[in-house]
Amino acid sequence: MAIYVDTPYIFTPNPNADNGPQIQSILKAGYRWLQINGTECPIGTTVLLNRDDNWPYSGQIIEPAPGIDKVTIDCSGVGRNPELPSDPSYAAIDYEGNVRPGSYLTATAHVNTTQIFVADTTPYTNGSWIVISDASTDFDTYPMPLDGPMEVRQVIYVLADSLIVNRVIKREHPENTIVALCEPIKNVYIRSLEFTGDCAVGLHMHYAQHCVIENITSTDWTGRTMLLLDNGGEYNTIINSYCTGTEPGIEDAQNTWGVMVEGQDSTRIINSGGESCGVGQGMNYCIDTVSINAMGRFNTVNVGVYTASIRSGLLRPQVASPIVLDTVITEDCEDCYIVEPIPFE
Structure with missing residues (x-):
């Protein structure tokens, strides 16, 4: 059975109302090709790219209808988490990854190996997706991933005290690192959306694989990350x-990041960036991720590679007029690079 019907679902938004619930109901009904037939589509309720049981809507297409160049999404109704204004789940469009507890490493997982040893193999089956999260090392206290260096793998075989995974390990993971279960979202295509207003993130996806995000922009944006x-x-x-921000910086009410990737492996960013943000374009704890022709100006830092990234960086970024620095690579990165910065034009 084909994932897409011959014609898309055409949704005409109400420019004066919260369209989030209607979009959510369309996705829930199984429509994987959604075209928005209107230039104004406020979203005040987060659109989740998953079913009620947290299973992802892989293959989802969200784009303007023919004849519409861009759909402006005012996400002010989503707003911020009052207890934690940086909480990225307060997004206009969001996928969290269906993460569940699993087990933890009983031995270091070394680079270029495909076998990892865990305390309990019963949570896993052949085909399970796992996330190995270095920042979380006390399973009894908190068995879920935390922000920081990590890798995602698929289990291809379960042994008595270990798991065989689909690809070699690229960064060393210490003993006691948690090995949680997750569910990647795959082959999503989202294009030509313009975010305005204030929420934590415009478009936010965890555990995305083989997805294409194109022509996402902002205007009068006061959110944390576009x-x-x-x-x-x-x-x-x-x-x-x-991303065009309004107030660069790292405080809750400022535009912290324009275009940002975290914990990515082999992701590509092309002709993208931002201005008037804390960082125009950046990457945190990424592996083998490259940006080509990034653009950054009027940012605290125009472009940067941060937090234990490996073999990742930027080629020919266009930079100008930083508040502090044009480019940054933090010292904990390994074999990272920023090659041939050129003037922003």
Whole structure:
């Protein structure tokens, strides 16, 4: 059975109301090709890219209808978590990853190996997806991932005290690192959305694989991050996406990040960046991730590679007029690079 019907579902938004619940109901009904037939589509209730049981809507397409260049999404109704204003789940469009507790490493997982040893193999089956999260090492206290270096793998065989995974380990993971279960979202295509207003993130996805995000922009944006491909993603592509912030910085009420990727493996960012943000374009604890022709100006830091990234960086970023620095690579990164910065034009 084909994932897409011959024609898309055409949704005409109400420019004066919260369209989030209607969009959610369309996705829940099984429509994987959604076109928005209107230039104004406020979202005050987060659109979750998953079913009620947290299973992802892989293959989802969200785009403007023919004849509409861009759909403006005012996400002020989503707002911020009052207890934690940086909470990225307060997003216009969101996928959290269906993360569940699993077990933890009983021995160091070494680079270039495909066998990891865990305390309990019963939570896993052949085909399970796992996230190995270095920042979380006390299973009894908190058995879930935390922000920081991590890798996602698929289990291909379960042994008595270990798991065989689908690809070699690329970074060393210490003993006691938690090994949680997750469910990646795959092959999503979202394009030509313009975010305005204030929420924590415009478009936010954890554990995205083989997704394409194209032509995401902002206007009068006071949110924290316009576009965030968050922990556990791999082989994604961001194209022609640019954030225009209003107040650069790292405080809760400022535009912290324009286009940001965290915990990615082999993701590509092309012709994207931002201005008037804390960081125009950046990457945290990524592996083998590259940005080409990034753009950054009027940011605290225009472009940067941070937090134990490995073999990741930027080629020919366009930078100008930083508040502090044009480029940054933090000292804990390994074999990272920023090659041939050129003037922003």
